Amino acid sequence: MEAQQYIESGILELYVYGLLSEKENLEISELAKKNPDIENEIISIEKAVMALSSSFSPFHSAANFEKIKANLKLKDSKTINIKEASNWRHYAGWAAAVLLMLGFGYQTLELTKSRQAVSEAGNEKNKIQRDYAYLSEQNRETKKNLVIVRDIKNTGVTLGGQAASPSSFAKVYWNKETKTTYIDAAGLPDPPKGMVYQVWSLKLSPVLTPTSIGLLDNFKANSQKMFAVSQTYSAEAFGITLEPEGGSPTPTMEQLYTLGKV
Structure with a gap:
């Protein structure tokens, strides 16, 4: 398979998501070492995944957190005790990203299967057309030969x-x-x-x-x-x-x- 075929097939996304077998992972890893296009595509996919997961984990800086505390002072000078948000949002973001990646990986796999099915159907159609053309030619020859055999002259x-x-x-x-x-x-x-x-x-x-x-x-x-x-x-x-x-x-x-x- 050529480098461009690997890139277009969706198998590199499955490699990044960890959905391939050990043998397939090793094959892609070795190929990436030899082919800069493959390696760059893998890096690009990894960056996209990191950017996606980060978008699910917003956070506030310490300075912004103090400003929010100051703005929430009550009239009796008491402040509401605010605890910094736990890391659940961060983890939830990562979990959502992983789920999204798995879903995307599954869709990619199904798309690859669909492409293969379409290709196989096309090959089968071509074979049927060739067989039909051959049988049609044989039928014409048989009819012509029957005319010769049946000619009483x-x-x-x-x-x-x-x-x-x-x-x-x-x-x-x-x-x-x-x-x-x-x-x-x-x-x-x-x-x-x-x-x-x-x-x-x-x-x-x-x-x-x-x-x-x-x-x-x-x-x-x-x-x-x-x-x-x-x-x-x-x-x-x-x-x-x-x-x-x-x-x-x-x-x-x-x-x-x-x-x-x-």
């Missing part, structure tokens, strides 16, 4: 796991009219660092001819795992391989993860 091609990853699977949604192509890669594991999945459209005859139609970039960041790739003009099958980052000109067949015929 899209041909769905299921890609099964191959020797490199038997448990993997994926699905291609290919609109033969518009040539748009989407890959549902939810069945693929996260690629290792420095590697990327590459999607291929395949012509099987007369010879196997692969054509790259895109990379599944930012795989981990895509929570829905639905990717749009390049337009596909013709395909007899689709395959997905694991390639070095940036992709390869031809598929690495040893890293063929999924494959499926149209």
Whole structure:
């Protein structure tokens, strides 16, 4: 905590009033030795307390007391015996000052707690707003993906796991009219660092001819795992391989993860 934060927090008043724990008192004491601003603030608070307590303890000087006695003489020259006021006023003043200090200290403590509560409420509000924004974005993505899945013009091609990853699977949604192509890669594991999945459209005859139609970039960041790739003009099958980052000109067949015929 910076010096100005200590000064504004109200903890220095609690230190002067003796309302802190031993550990906190030691912490403030050590800080005051190192920081002139803290030390000066403590001295200022102490002076204010002394001035406040003094205002509760008025007294008359001895000279004024004698003048009051002289002014109270009776006609028969007898005087009323007046005893100097006891110290009860002085003590009462100090007691009132202490009570006021305790009350002020309590209010300061409650104000600090209120500030903390407001700060925590603000943080919670920000978190809720972030969560709401994230869920809203996820909802939009889900609706968009449902449109792709439900479009009867899209041909769905299921890609099964191959020797490199038997448990993997994926699905291609290919609109033969518009040539748009989407890959549902939810069945693929996260690629290792420095590697990327590459999607291929395949012509099987007369010879196997692969054509790259895109990379599944930012795989981990895509929570829905639905990717749009390049337009596909013709395909007899689709395959997905694991390639070095940036992709390869031809598929690495040893890293063929999924494959499926149209």
